Amino acid sequence: MKRKISDKDKKDWKNFISNKEKLSNKDLYLSNNKIKKEIIKTIDLHGFSLENANNVIEEFIIQ
Structure with a gap:
């Protein structure tokens, strides 16, 4: 199943990968x-x- 990626999802992804904060280790x-x-x-x-x-x-x- 393929679906088109929304503009909001693209924007959120770009913000995520450009962010320099480290993520906490939930494990x-x-x-x-x-x-x-x-x-x-x-x-x-x-x-x-x-x-x-x-x-x-x-x-x-x-x-």
């Missing part, structure tokens, strides 16, 4: 402020008896 802002960092804890219960595994899980939940 840095998003990575520092918007993304939640989650810590996922894991427990290895291999080799524990059922009773010991339940105790370990209970302690894990309390912390």
Whole structure:
């Protein structure tokens, strides 16, 4: 789909490329402020008896 570029769009583009201001890096802002960092804890219960595994899980939940 091709469409004719409007005079306003041309004018805006010329203003943009002739402007000497630096643009801020939005990726840095998003990575520092918007993304939640989650810590996922894991427990290895291999080799524990059922009773010991339940105790370990209970302690894990309390912390």
